[in-house]
Amino acid sequence: MATVKEKERYDRELNLEGLSCPVPIVMTSETVKKLKEGEILKVIATDPGFERDIWNWSKQTKNELIKVVKENGKTVAYVRKTSEGKEPSLGYWIRFHALGVKLHLRLWLLKLNPFVKKPDHFITFVAISEGTRAEKFLKGKYGSVLIPVPDEIDPRCGVVLAVSGEEKAKELYELLRKEGFGVEAIYRKKNGEYERTYP
DSSP: OOOTTOOOOOSEEEEETTOOTTHHHHHHHHHHHTSOTTOEEEEEEOOTTHHHHHHHHHHHHTOEEEEEEEETTEEEEEEEOOTTOOOOOHHHHHHHHHHHHHHHHHHHHHHHOTTSOOOOEEEEESSHHHHHHHHHHHTTGGGOEEEEOOTTTOSSSOEEEEESSHHHHHHHHHHHHHTTOOEEEEEEEETTEEEEEEO
16 A cells, blocks of 8 residues: 555546445546556545455456555546556446346345344445346345345445355355355344354
């Protein structure tokens, strides 16, 4: 992690203070798309999930994340557009936002339906894209459902696979890990509290 005193050359600055996920990463991606190869974008964001989002985005798009600096509650990132870089289309981001709406609706329906067994274990992922890939791979097996990550687990933007039962959650976690999905951990909800239980 770079220190606040280090300076970096940049060609353009994007100030995203006060904006919440997914807007900062969407605007970053759209701005990098307009840069010339080799140009550097300085991004300033206050969303708590932006640091993780920018790391995952740079890995997926193959643009170079030069450094990330934490500064007075802000995340300052420097990104260089590369020749291999491939930013998602605006249509992708629209679908991404629609996914968030769909998942929140799904969560409320799950809470309101008295005939559905409520999940008590939640599998987290390194990125939202890993969670959506896992959902497609599983096709509802294990009674799993993809929902927004509870704030008590992580206040940043994200998703979890919700399931009922510890053994089922572990079996599902290990299956996804074996298949190459970016799973992080399993959390259990008990008496309204969330605790990490595996690994």
